[in-house]
Amino acid sequence: MAEIHYSQSTAQALKGKVVVMTGGSQGIGGATVALLHSLGSHVYFGDWDDTKGRKVEQDLSSATSSGGSVYFQKLDVRDYNAQVALFDEAYNRHGKVDVAISCAAIGEPGGWFEPEDLNLESVRRTDTEGEKEPVPVKDHIDINLTSVVAFCRIALAYMKSNKPDAQPNGDFSKSIVLVSSIAGITEAPGLFAYSPAKHGVIGLMRALRPWAPLKYGVRANAICPWATDTQILGGVRKKWVEEKMPLNTPEDVARFIVQCAVDKALNGTAVFVSGGRGFDTEEGINRTLPQWMGEQNSVEFLRGQEVLGLAVLSHTWHDGEATFQDFTSPDRAATCRLPGFRKIQVACELALRDDVRYAWVDTCCIDKTSSAEPTEAIQGYIV
Structure with a gap:
């Protein structure tokens, strides 16, 4: 696999650039918002968690000025119009969108495939209206995949539509970055909603990578973090650390998100992040x-x-x-x-x-x- 390195000097090109992002109130998303702000970007992010999102906005807005800015909007990514409104906010203020990052996601719902709960009675169960029981994982797939497809469609429309008075981009290469997972490129036993959705994100990136640069001048890349020290790691963290397994910090992953956002050389990569290092898995797939x-x-x-x-x-x-x-x-x-x-x-x-x-x-x-x-x-x- 080809190793990818974070370049602080390259990242400086994000100063003054307009970034729209889903997720961002905590974990990898929160670290990404903070890094972008420190580089002088204007970051517009939406997240379901209003309390944590407002705190990120307030903390960064009161921090030492980098020339950038932060705007938060409470957002349910399943709401197409709400996503449009987030892009509108950035576009109306700056006349352009330079980078779009999809980071919003939720973990696996439990129990749907468990043997003790899966039987003829449970699959035939109906609700009080006589309809079949809703698929319990539908919301998870909508958040982790369907909303990402919508996000990309919206992003491309805004990224091709600079206002005449927008700040010139020079040779900056616009980009979309999609956060997938190690579960999006390998088998993930038991993750019946999360893994299919994250595989779908990789498929979406592959569909975009030959198309978006040619039709819109926009690059597309994906990030596939392995174990990262966030709340999602949950109960396995202790054993993971005891076994001395590679562990990312949220800041590690944020750096590779930023590198994909800014580096003109990167298009169509799926960056596997392990122990703070990044490797493009697509290079090997294509080569072989x-x-x-x-x-x-x-x-x-x-x-x-x-x-x-x-x-x-x-x-x-x-x-x-x-x-x-x-x-x-x-x-x-x-x-x-x-x-x-x-x-x-x-x-x-x-x-x-x-x-x-x-x-x-x-x-x-x-x-x-x-x-x-x-x-x-x-x-x-x-x-």
């Missing part, structure tokens, strides 16, 4: 595609992506940056710049067809016919 899918299957899969019209792109080089042409557009001439992306991330070269070499990049085929830096185009990362 022919091994786990099979070489012939992987070639056919790429061809299928092309048949479906999914982002068949050619690239040229201009001013040290990659310019892409989307050959699936009706006029075959739609171009899009990816600011700061100077090389093409290629996991493996898979096919040679019609004298054109294709390489797998997330969900894109890249036509490597450009004579400029062909070796780097085959072997490099997006940096």
